[in-house]
Amino acid sequence: MHRKGGNATPDRRLHFKPMSHIENAPPSPAVFRILDLFAGPGGLDVAADVLGHRVTGIEWDKNACATRSAAGMDTFYGDVRKYRASFFPHAQVLTGGPPCQTFTVAGHGAGRRALDQVLGYIQRLHDAVRVENGEWKEIFREWREISEELRLKAELAKEVKTEKREVEARRGEKRKALAHNLKERGSSPREIKEFLKTLGAPQDLDLEDDELKRLIEEFSALEDELDGFKVRLEELGDERTGLVLQPLWWVIERSRRPGSKPYEAVVLEQVPAVMPVWEKYAEVLTTLGYRTRTQLMLTEAFGVPQTRKRAVLMARLGGTGVPEVAETHERYRPRNVPTRPSATDQADTLLWNAREESLDGTPKAAWVSMETALKKARGLAPHLPDRPAFTVVSNYGTGGDPSARGRRDHDAPSSTITGKVSRNRLVHQGTDTPLSHFDRFTLAEAGVLQTFPVAYPWSGGDQSQQIGNAVPPRLALHVLRQVLEPEATHEEARARLEQAAAALETWRPSEPVKIREHGQWAGHPLTGR
Incomplete structure (x- = not known):
């Protein structure tokens, strides 16, 4: 089930100096046991590995699990919603990047509605946590109600999608009939294409013909019906709404469930559109006793040879705050754009006002090509x-x-x-x-x-998608070091990052591991069973 794919790189073709993952690196102040939700192929895991920490991931994509298995990454297969925080009582740190594509949907306000729904659910959980110091029974009741609402919406959305597919099939048949009719009347392929797109009639077309009028009216009615389905589906939301809430619920459960111990730290990352969710999360985590920071990070400013923006939430339990993660490299500015945004590009102004030096006063390195x-x-x-x-x-x-x-x-x-x-x-x-x-x-x-x-052993199918979906390990290095080693001096932090980055480049997979499934708790260090 978890075979290596044909494109995995054989070890015999690689030339490495034998070394441990973090040879000569300053030792980690502590080794943390990390639980990574929505773990993907292992971007955060390999970063944690070279920093000396231990990671267990939960992942439902079998292709990503195949890669994780080949890379020796400890993994439980399945839907995060089928697991609970209480199953892993020995996890000290929670990380993850829940799928949030619905927030980036362009047009029709769909992304905004999906975002508003999630923010509303987070507020309900926050209210439950705050009332009378968050009685667990009441908090759990609120979560059950939210989960049931999401389940019912998902079932209804499934029914609507089935109806929508049936109408789409009828529209396809009507489209063919209409195109055939127009072709027989002498319309060119370009005119037919434009007509079907806009329902704007070609010149000299006799719209009084009964058959053509009937086809146009029926086609238009089906188009209107599909628009109605689209609106209904946007109102019902997306099943990923429930996934976005999972990390917050795991933190709440560990913080409020009797007999549980809170996570020492939390790290979450996603696309920039998710920043409002992280900011709302931060309000709840503050109530639970965490010190938090949200940060929009540009990957090339941390040594990644790629321009990419990520929204990151970092939190530590107790009094130690989380400082801003210092950029180590210059930001990339294309040659054909001005050196700073125009006055109308206010959203990106802060990203362009880059410091010439890092926060500790050292010069930044050039971005990596x-x-x-x-x-x-x-x-x-x-x-x-x-x-x-x-x-x-x-x-x-x-x-x-x-x-x-x-x-x-x-x-x-x-x-x-x-x-x-x-x-x-x-x-x-x-x-x-x-x-x-x-x-x-x-x-x-x-x-x-x-x-x-x-040497990363990409395996399974859809490997390009695995790579594209992953968090860049070098970015994860910076974030994990910052959150898990807050007392390090600038010199210690810089040495740790330099050694870990070098170890990341020369990392090699350990022996393949068997992917566990729900219920296979025996002998696992995070389950205590």
């Missing part, structure tokens, strides 16, 4: 391709124009690595001429641009 990262990887794995100067042509459009593909030269950081990274084309720099060889990134190279070790 694709070529620099790939060249270093080739030193460890000589079989990786050595290309001439290239430009990456993205699978995605820019500026709202799907045909205007984004472009990034080899001597710059990569654009955001997504699950479609294998579709990006590599052309000779400054041209549209494809490279004659290796005109796509290999899976190992895509992983390196996410700062995974070149």
Whole structure:
């Protein structure tokens, strides 16, 4: 079930200096046992490993589990909602990145409605926690009510989706009939396409014809019906709403359930659109006794050869606060844009007002380019391709124009690595001429641009999607070190990060491990059974 995929990198082709993961690194002040919800292929796990901590992940994607198994990452397979915090009483730190794609839906206010729903549920949980110091029975009753509401909405949404598919099938048949009718009347393919898109009639078309009128009216009625289904589904929300609430509920359960011990720290990350959720989370965590910080982090400012924004929530129990995570590298500014945003781009102004020095006063390193990262990887794995100067042509459009593909030269950081990274084309720099060889990134190279070790054993199916969905391990290094080692001096922190980053690059997987499933608690260090 958890076999290595054909694209996994065989160890015999890699050339490493034998070493432990953190040889010569300053020792960690403490070894934490981390429970990682929605763990993916192991971006946070490999970062925690080189820092000397122990991680157990919960993941429901079998492909990601195959990679985790090959990488030796301790894992429970299944839906996070089928597990409970009380199953893992010895976990000291909770981390995770719940799927939140619904918050980024463009148009029609769908993303805003999904966000408002989640914020409303968080407020209900917060109110329950605050009332009379949060009586556990009342808190649990509120959670059960929320869970039941979400279950009923999910069932109704499933029924609506079934009806919607039936209407879509009828619309498809009507569309074909209408296109055929228009073709027989002499309309060109372009006119037919435009008509079906806008229902704007081609010139000289006789709309008084009874058959054509009937087809148009029936097609329009089906379009209106589908619009109605879309509105209903937006109102019902998405099953991922419940997943977004899971980390908060696990923290509440460990903090308020009799006999439980609170987590010592919490780290959550997601896309920038989720920042309002983390800020609302922070209010609840503050009530539970945590010191919190939310931070929008630009990955290239932490040594990742890729531009990507992540919203991060960090929390520690008790009096020790969480300082801002200091940027170690310069932020990337494309050559063809101004040095700072216009007055109308207020949302990005803070991101552009970068310090020339880190918080501790040391100069920042230059951002890392694709070529620099790939060249270093080739030193460890000589079989990786050595290309001439290239430009990456993205699978995605820019500026709202799907045909205007984004472009990034080899001597710059990569654009955001997504699950479609294998579709990006590599052309000779400054041209549209494809490279004659290796005109796509290999899976190992895509992983390196996410700062995974070149030896990471990508396995299972849909490996590009696994890579695109993962948290960059180098970013996770900075966040985990900051949250779990708050007393470190600037010098100690810098030494820890430098040694851990070097160990991350040369990391090799241990022996493959068997993925556990729900109920297989015996002998696991976090379960105590």
